[in-house]
Amino acid sequence: DAGVTQSPTHLIKTRGQHVTLRCSPISGHKSVSWYQQVLGQGPQFIFQYYEKEERGRGNFPDRFSARQFPNYSSELNVNALLLGDSALYLCASSLGGTGQNLGQPQHFGDGTRLSIL
Amino acid sequence: QQPVQSPQAVILREGEDAVINCSSSKALYSVHWYRQKHGEAPVFLMILLKGGEQKGHEKISASFNEKKQQSSLYLTASQLSYSGTYFCGTVSGTYKYIFGTGTRLKVLA
Numbered sequence: 001d002a003g004v005t006q007s008p009t010h011l012i013k014t015r016g017q018h019v020t021l022r023c024s025p026i027s028g029h030k031s032v033s034w035y036q037q038v039l040g041q042g043p044q045f046i047f048q049y050y051e052k053e054e055r056g057r058g059n060f061p062d063r064f065s066a067r068q069f070p071n072y073s074s075e076l077n078v079n080a081l082l083l084g085d086s087a088l089y090l091c092a093s094s095l096g097g098t099g100q101n102l103g104q105p106q107h108f109g110d111g112t113r114l115s116i117l
Numbered sequence: 118q119q120p121v122q123s124p125q126a127v128i129l130r131e132g133e134d135a136v137i138n139c140s141s142s143k144a145l146y147s148v149h150w151y152r153q154k155h156g157e158a159p160v161f162l163m164i165l166l167k168g169g170e171q172k173g174h175e176k177i178s179a180s181f182n183e184k185k186q187q188s189s190l191y192l193t194a195s196q197l198s199y200s201g202t203y204f205c206g207t208v209s210g211t212y213k214y215i216f217g218t219g220t221r222l223k224v225l226a
Contacts, residue, residue: 043216
């Protein structure tokens with residue numbers, strides 16, 4: 001079975017531009033989460049979506065937005081890019097449902113490495 | 118508040134044991150453990166749900182003390198493949214997930 005897939009793998013943008021990152025969860029998984037990982041640090045939670053609804057949001061500015069589609073795939077959008085947005089963006093999927101975060105493992109994609117010039 | 122892990126880094130020889138600790142200032146209802154190799158995505162290891170629960174997977178096991186708000190990951194007879202950064206993770210509120218500060222582990226031949 002296919003794992004979590006993310007696209008693109010790498011991306012180079014300049015300050016002020018916007019970017020859209022895509023994620024396809026494992027078949028049967030209804031929950032998708034997005035994380036930002038800066039080199040040398042742990043992943044920082046950005047969003048969680050379940051059944052197309054936002055369930056959780058981390059401490060990120062409104063320049064970051066996301067959505068989930070009926071097929072459970074997801075997009076992360078970042079507007080007005082800053083140099084500090086350079087990072088590895090990870091998508092993780094899980095089955096979802098009641099108490100999902102407490103007892104369900106997250107399966108991560110390989111990430112999109114975003115570089116801002 | 119991000120869970121704090123200790124030690125920050127550890128170097129082992131093959132066959133040696135290691136313990137990684139995860140401590141939270143807030144109540145923990147579950148603890149997740151992940152390993153991330155350099156340049157790769159985090160890989161799920163195990164979840165602990167109940168206070169005092171212990172779990173094991175081959176030579177990697179973990180304990181969770183809900184009252185102390187702590188979890189420990191035990192790696193016995195370490196192998197080269199155990200090298201990587203280990204993260205504990207927990208849930209803040211209902212749906213906000215937080216990773217710990219991370220522990221870099223390197224196993225030498």
